[in-house]
Amino acid sequence: MCIAMDERDMILDAMSEDRDAHIPNLAKTIIENGGAQIIGPAGTGKTTFLDEVRAKIQIGRAHV
Numbered sequence: 001m002c003i004a005m006d007e008r009d010m011i012l013d014a015m016s017e018d019r020d021a022h023i024p025n026l027a028k029t030i031i032e033n034g035g036a037q038i039i040g041p042a043g044t045g046k047t048t049f050l051d052e053v054r055a056k057i058q059i060g061r062a063h064v
Helices: 002-007 023-033 046-062
Strands: none
Touching (some): 023 046
């Protein structure tokens, strides 16, 4: 993920109000790459992030 984020000049600021603004772009990257392993401690937003990935997949299927 870090490599993909670096390639897209996505710099996170944990204290920023828009700290989650990168999630849609990162979800798109995962879909384009055919998947990713999402790991992390509890409470870091994995479920929220996966919801975004699932939503983008569903939207993509609706346009096919």
